[in-house]
Amino acid sequence: MASLSLKKVSSAWIITILTLFICAIVFGILMRLNQGNDIKLSPNGFYTLMTTHGLTMIGIWTVAGMVGIQYLLSRYTTVSAKLNVFALVLTIIGVIMLWISTFVGNFHTGWTFLYPFPFYIAWAKWATPLFLWSLAVLGIGWFVWSVGILVEILKKYSLKQAFAWQHLSKKDPEVTTPPFILIATVSLVGIILCLITAVILLILFFAEYYSNGSFKNDPLLMKNLTYFFGHTLANEALYLGVALLYELLPEVSGRPKFKMTWYIALAWNFTMIFVLTAFFHHMYMDFVQPLGFQMVGQLASYFASIPAAAVSALSVIFLVYGNKIKWSLTNILFFIGVIGWMIGGIGAVIDATISNNIVLHNTLWVPAHFHTYNAMGNVLFCLAFFWWVANEFAGSQETTKSHKITIGLMLIGGFGFVLMFYIAGAASVPRRFAFYPNELQIGMTTATWAAFFATLYLIAMLAIIWEIVRKCIRVFYSS
Ligand code: HEM
Secondary structure, rough: OOOHHHHHHHHHHHHHHHHHHHHHHHHHHHHHHHHOOOOOOOOOHHHHHHHHHHHHHHHHHHHHHHHHHHHHHHHOOOOOHHHHHHHHHHHHHHHHHHHOOOOOOOOOOOOOOOOOHHOOOOOOOOHHHHHHHHHHHHHHHHHHHHHHHHHHHHHHHHHHHHHHOOOHHHOOOOOOOOHHHHHHHHHHHHHHHHHHHHHHHHHHHHHHHHHHOOOOHHHHHHHHHHHHHHHHHHHHHHHHHHHHHHHHHHHHHHHOOOOOOOOHHHHHHHHHHHHHHHHHHHHOOOOOOHHHHHHHHHHHHHHHHHHHHHHHHHHHHHOOOOOOOOOOOHHHHHHHHHHHHHHHHHHHHHOOOHHHHHHHHOOOOOHHHHOOOOOOOOHHHHHHHHHHHHHHHHOOOOOOOOOHHHHHHHHHHHHHHHHHHHHHHHOOOOOOOOOHHHHHOOOOOOOHHHHHHHHHHHHHHHHHHHHHHHHHHHHHOOO
């Protein structure tokens, strides 16, 4: 069971994450208004917002999943609140350094800080090292935290059991692995590998920076490392959210817990391999990349989506279909999240097909698909957990309040916002343009509409977040 100190630190995390989330949504809306020609930001201002928005969003929704995993893990084994505090402190320091490098130093390479952009100084000179060091601080904090959580899992389950391999050979093994443990293990292993790659990447950046250019990096290697780290981290973050769903959805719906079966075990073990190799689809336009890797990229992108997504979607459909469900905001958010995840996943597979990618590469189709499975997928999975845990802190899961208006605003706002990206992407409007030339009128029109829909989404989020934060604050007064 969660200790009071774990509850307090989880509350502090939730309040921090949600505050940053609101700021990052506002940055997003400002970008869309600028692209719609409704406000005038300087190009530097736009790219500063884009860099801060992208990194903040990816970061907070990765740690949101880790907060949930560690909290729910306390049902199975003892967990360390101190480890959690350590990660929170380093995260706050890292975010402050990052925001100073972007907002004060004007660093604006985009969230992928693709080599050699950080060395083409178009900002304060000190901003490049500060930016790289901010990532080092965040990376160290999250690496120690994710290894720590994995060790906590291994205190109760052997490595074989954590991966549920005993379910592949026996129908009723002595020790059964809860799906939550398997998915958390698979995702944490992926996150640890991403973070090790990030450390290698940063060492290479620092080597070139501090050698004053006498050491030069290989751009293709740097791009492969960057996308192995960035693409995989964004995907693993989503799977942390799915682990929360497996643990909580049946419980809050008044249904029996999901049981481990051989096909769930197989699906998630395969997912681990495919997700780690799908990033090659970011390299399709790098013609010097060996052809074999490009083929791996396409196949892994297909296969990655089948096991986890198909198995999870079917599990959720079987849970809901024909059964009397106790609906609450928690399972509604999980349910909508699965729909967003599926739609975003289909958008991703379309783009990862090489013949389509020739047309869609670096168009707004790219932010279309990843915003769908983030803003309408993983964010909702984590919010469902936040809502559930805030009610647990408040001492009751029973809320008679209807959230019809909030959910309506979130659905119209969220799906409307991503639809504008899809329409513009299908019309070949490029991504990462601060403003569009007159020939791309459709880019401007869709951007203005997107800003409107995103504002509806923001209002819905504010309504949900207000209630969550109010309940989380109460934990600090309990003893
Ligand atoms: C309603 C909420 C949001 C709004 C209004 C918004 C808006 C935007 C805009 C306008 C861009 C630039 C698109 C382009 O022209 O390339 C962008 C990029 C991005 N967004 Fe969002 N976004 C939102 C939510 C999210 C969420 C929830 C996540 C992740 C969990 C996210 C992650 C990113 C990332 C990684 C980028 C790419 C940044 C880059 O290219 O360097 N966004 N967003």
